[in-house]
Amino acid sequence: MRCAIYTRKSSDEGLEQEFNSLDAQYDACKAYIASQKHEGWSLVRERYDDGGFSGGSMERPGLKELLADIAEGKIDVVIIYKIDRLTRSLADFARIIETLEKHGASFVSVTQSFNTKTSMGRLVLHVLLSFAQFEREVGAERVRDKIAASKAKGMWMGGTVPLGYDAVDRKLIVNEAEAATVRALFSKLVELRSVQAALSWAQTQGLCTKQRARKGKQVGGGAFHYGALRCVLGNPLYVGDIAHKGRTYKGQHQGIIGRELFDQARAVLANAKGSGRRQQAVLPSVLQGLLVDPHGRPMGPVHTQRNGQRLRYYVTHHRSLSATGPAAYRFAAMPLERECAAMLAEHVRSRVTSAEEHEHATKAAATLTGGDQSARRCIMMTWISQITVGEGELTIATHDGQRLRKAVTRVRDGRDVRLVVGEQQAGRENKVDAQIIALLQDARRAQELALAKPKLSLAELAIKFGRSPDRFKRLLRLSYLSPTIVNALLQGSAPDDLHAARLRQLDRLPLGWAEQEGLLLR
Structure with a gap:
């Protein structure tokens, strides 16, 4: 056996x-x-x-x-x-x-x-x-009862030692070097009013989590991620409290931050509750909360899907609209964000007065022009108080009292409006619109079908072509466009407002080429 x-x-x-x-x-x-x-x-x-x-x-x-x-x-x-x-x-x-x-x-x-x-x-x-x-x-019940009674007396009962403290004789003692990081994180959260922006700032500043010894190995000490930052900002230990099963008690350890700052941070976290996954999954709109339209009305981010592509815009907030007031404004997000980032980068570089400031400004300018969305938003929130998209001018008001201005032109592109900076108009590269090429090809095929089947009615031709009669009729008219207009479209030298959407909606296109050119190439 x-x-x-x-x-x-x-x-x-x-x-x-x-x-x-x-x-x-x-x-x-x-x-x-x-x-x-x-x-x-x-x-x-x-x-x-x-x-x-x-x-x-x-x-x-x-x-x-x-x-x-x-x-x-x-x-x-x-x-x-x-x-x-x-x-x-x-x-x-x-x-x-x-x-x-x-x-x-x-x-x-x-x-x-x-x-x-x-x-x-x-x-x-x-x-x-x-x-x-x-x-x-x-x-087990005895242990649970003992832990509850001890925490009610404000005693720390062990576990992972939080950032800002050291465990000495089973008590929490403030680590001043780490405590400075904790205070900076809480202050920046209250200032930026956004966990994601505070996270980007912490990563830009190189702040790290607490380094601990676990099973003979050193763990932690890396850059903050979203979850680690939320754990720090939501921990009542930092205000001198001990939490247990939804209740808080006055702790025997020393707090790191004041009660007022902690309450303000908790209010920010309450507004962001449940949005952690969404904020990580979707790129932040860097100008959110900063942008106003020409009439001083706040503009917020929206997005839509077109041909499988996610397109972002800034639009006038619907709550600021009235039946008798001006219509809402809508601008494509990426070019507007790019221009604002370039203007701020130039301003940051111009404020340099020492070698130390030069290094910091160079790093900030590089982030603004080539960094990720979160880092760019963090810097913009730090420097900018308001951005106004006027009728002919883009204005950035900074926290240091400066006003950055640049002339812009509003150009309609279908249902969208984009901003063209004045200095860039002269050197603008001609771009051929793929949608216009496809539209002209459809018009030529519609013309060939109509000439090949002269006995069929317009409705029958439309069915064969796979379009509605109204759409087929408009394609036939486009097939007789002036060669000058067609060349301008194919070379990308046509006016900015002569886009595919406008061509599709043309109801009464003149038969004379001179009249067509006067209408479309003016």
């Missing part, structure tokens, strides 16, 4: 001693096996020890190795010092017994005599296990 000894101790206290509790259990079981030598019992060489593991869980390396060897037929009898060394859970015990019976193995408790082969033996075993499980649950 091949016998294996299993030993367990719930805590790791005392395991560093030369002769510990696991060794005592092992020697007692080894002596019992020696007493059964006449029955043919022999001890296997492997030891199955679990030091510092609770009996309420099956997640124990020694137990897993033991059950694996039983499944492979290497063990006939499991020897344990006491039944609760094997498990303190009735459900787990039932699974272990099932494994033993399936592979023809059994187990023996050295200090508790019973035979699991009989019904009476199994009854006694279940009674013992019931008391073992009861003892474990009562112990």
